[in-house]
Amino acid sequence: MGKISLRKVTKKFGEVAVIPSLDLEINDGEFVVFVGPSGCGKSTLLRLIAGLEDVTDGVIEIDGVNATQTPPAKRGLAMVFQSYALYPHMSVRKNITFPLKMAGMDPAEQERRVANAAKVLNLTDYLERKPGQLSGGQRQRVAIGRAIVREPKAFLFDEPLSNLDAALRVNMRLEITELHHTLKTTMIYVTHDQVEAMTMADKIVVLQAGRVEQVGSPLELYNAPANIFVAGFIGSPRMNFVTGADADKLNAKTIGVRPEHIDLSKDAGHWKGTVTVSEHLGSDTFLHVAVEGQDTMTVRADGDVAARYGDTVYLTPQADRIHRFGADGKTLK
Amino acid sequence: MATQHSRSAARLMISPAVILLFLWMIVPLAMTIYFSFLNYNLLRPGAHDFVGFRNYYYFLTDPSFLIAIKNTLILVLGVLVITVVGGVALAVLLDQPMWGQGIVRILVIAPFFVMPTVSALVWKNMFLNPVNGLFAYFAQLMGLQPYDFLSQSPLMSIIMIVSWEWLPFATLILLTAMQSLDSEQMEAAEMDGASAISRFIYITLPHLTRSITVVILIQTIFLLSVFAEILVTTNGGPGTASTNLPYLVYGQSLLQFDVGGGSAGGIVAVILANIVAIFLMRMIGKNLEA
Numbered sequence: 001m002g003k004i005s006l007r008k009v010t011k012k013f014g015e016v017a018v019i020p021s022l023d024l025e026i027n028d029g030e031f032v033v034f035v036g037p038s039g040c041g042k043s044t045l046l047r048l049i050a051g052l053e054d055v056t057d058g059v060i061e062i063d064g065v066n067a068t069q070t071p072p073a074k075r076g077l078a079m080v081f082q083s084y085a086l087y088p089h090m091s092v093r094k095n096i097t098f099p100l101k102m103a104g105m106d107p108a109e110q111e112r113r114v115a116n117a118a119k120v121l122n123l124t125d126y127l128e129r130k131p132g133q134l135s136g137g138q139r140q141r142v143a144i145g146r147a148i149v150r151e152p153k154a155f156l157f158d159e160p161l162s163n164l165d166a167a168l169r170v171n172m173r174l175e176i177t178e179l180h181h182t183l184k185t186t187m188i189y190v191t192h193d194q195v196e197a198m199t200m201a202d203k204i205v206v207l208q209a210g211r212v213e214q215v216g217s218p219l220e221l222y223n224a225p226a227n228i229f230v231a232g233f234i235g236s237p238r239m240n241f242v243t244g245a246d247a248d249k250l251n252a253k254t255i256g257v258r259p260e261h262i263d264l265s266k267d268a269g270h271w272k273g274t275v276t277v278s279e280h281l282g283s284d285t286f287l288h289v290a291v292e293g294q295d296t297m298t299v300r301a302d303g304d305v306a307a308r309y310g311d312t313v314y315l316t317p318q319a320d321r322i323h324r325f326g327a328d329g330k331t332l333k
Numbered sequence: 334m335a336t337q338h339s340r341s342a343a344r345l346m347i348s349p350a351v352i353l354l355f356l357w358m359i360v361p362l363a364m365t366i367y368f369s370f371l372n373y374n375l376l377r378p379g380a381h382d383f384v385g386f387r388n389y390y391y392f393l394t395d396p397s398f399l400i401a402i403k404n405t406l407i408l409v410l411g412v413l414v415i416t417v418v419g420g421v422a423l424a425v426l427l428d429q430p431m432w433g434q435g436i437v438r439i440l441v442i443a444p445f446f447v448m449p450t451v452s453a454l455v456w457k458n459m460f461l462n463p464v465n466g467l468f469a470y471f472a473q474l475m476g477l478q479p480y481d482f483l484s485q486s487p488l489m490s491i492i493m494i495v496s497w498e499w500l501p502f503a504t505l506i507l508l509t510a511m512q513s514l515d516s517e518q519m520e521a522a523e524m525d526g527a528s529a530i531s532r533f534i535y536i537t538l539p540h541l542t543r544s545i546t547v548v549i550l551i552q553t554i555f556l557l558s559v560f561a562e563i564l565v566t567t568n569g570g571p572g573t574a575s576t577n578l579p580y581l582v583y584g585q586s587l588l589q590f591d592v593g594g595g596s597a598g599g600i601v602a603v604i605l606a607n608i609v610a611i612f613l614m615r616m617i618g619k620n621l622e623a
């Protein structure tokens with residue numbers, strides 16, 4: 001079991017309210033990702049759930065029990081830190097055993113659980129090494145191993161992949177997702193990388209300045225962003241925003257079109273522009289186009305489009321894929 | 334980057350410094366060894382005969398020699414235990430966030446800036462003195478007989494004074510080590526269910542081992558040669574109760590004017606200090622390897 005509810009949770013550092021009154025439900029077995037720009041309070045929120053920070057006001061319930069004042073160790077949650085926070089003087093085996101030893105568990109059971117975790121995480125050959133002798137990915141797995149041996153109600157991940165190189169990050173992303181399928185335990189994952197959020201989450205919580213902007217599945221957020229912030233944050237490259245006459249025609253303050261929902265033409269179209277940068281990824285080509293009277297727009301085209309610097313192109317948004325936003329930034333229905 | 338040319342230029346340029354340092358070390362050492370084989374007493378002018386190992390024989394069979402060795406060891410070990418245990422405790426306390434932290438830290442480190450002669454005199458006259466001392470005052474306040482520290486337990490008094498001088502050093506080194514402890518490690522241990530005491534034993538202490546090793550090594554070197562504190566308080570007495578090896582060498586050469594005997598004692602002290610250093614490096618030096 002691992003159902004976590006936050007009710008009117010507030011966190012202030014002195015006079016600064018990092019999280020002004022926030023409500024959130026996390027269901028058992030869900031993979032929830034907190035995503036937002038840096039400084040949005042997502043790590044603070046995770047630390048509040050872990051119990052490493054005191055809540056200024058509000059209630060945190062774990063499995064229906066009020067855990068607001070419960071010390072971190074008693075909450076039955078396990079956390080994987082950004083720096084892995086492995087104990088450098090202990091071998092991998094001792095690192096993983098540490099929480100069990102602290103719980104005073106029977107040594108035979110300790111042995112069994114460590115062997116199990118090592119097998120799941122491919123660490124069996126490294127058990128006698130020190131963390132300093134491991135690669136980044138292996139350290140990451142040890143940190144996860146230390147979390148899973150406790151068989152917690154929920155796992156908390158605090159930007160666990162940000163110290164890894166790009167290739168390893170993709171690998172570990174898959175491993176963590178697979179781990180979630182095997183363990184079926186609630187996982188809360190904090191990241192600033194919307195690609196990680198989109199690929200891993202059952203449910204994404206988009207945060208800005210301590211407020212929840214939108215909660216939903218990855219595709220819900222992609223297809224129906226609640227406001228201009230979510231629309232701009234989810235999706236890569238970023239959505240193009242247009243104001244002025246084009247927006248007025250649709251009764252909106254701003255309209256947004258994703259790069260993949262714009263048709264490109266050499267002869268005619270809605271907007272005329274000049275290519276400034278073209279990024280050829282092989283599968284796709286991203287064109288940055290300076291449109292007259294607008295900001296630079298990004299367009300996704302096929303991989304074999306041979307547009308070069310200075311070429312004139314015409315852009316046409318797909319009419320049914322245009323997002324409309326009001327003056328307050330909210331999406332217009 | 335170093336080419337053949339720049340390397341030889343570098344050698345040429347550092348050679349004056351290296352040669353100076355080498356002479357700085359080798360000349361006094363060679364002269365001390367030379368004097369230690371001579372019958373050389375300032376009170377008996379005349380030829381300084383070569384007497385072989387006789388100076389060494391007299392120094393090593395002197396009954397004060399074994400007492401001095403014992404006193405030196407007690408002094409070094411006593412101060413090490415007090416400063417390391419006290420230093421860890423103070424470092425843990427000073428690492429806690431509190432109001433006026435900066436001022437408290439400076440206060441704690443201040444004794445290290447007081448020169449040994451001065452601090453020993455302050456202790457002798459203001460704390461330990463059986464008539465005017467602060468401790469005597471407190472004893473009388475409670476209706477007790479004042480205790481004459483320097484004559485009743487001279488070695489303990491000197492250990493106390495030297496510990497007071499070196500505790501700030503240990504605290505300073507250990508405090509900086511405490512501050513380099515990754516806070517996420519502590520939080521991870523907290524989440525893992527470790528109590529404050531377990532966190533201290535399993536996380537803080539192992540993290541501090543390297544700094545504790547540094548403190549022990551550096552302090553041992555300096556504590557083997559404690560001299561000023563003894564000279565201004567007990568003069569090695571009563572009898573030889575607080576005489577350590579450096580003080581014995583001093584007595585031999587400057588109170589008995591026996592340059593030959595004193596030099597022999599100095600060489601013995603150098604050899605013993607090297608033996609101690611080798612043992613220390615063997616025992617705890619491995620902590621320094623990354």
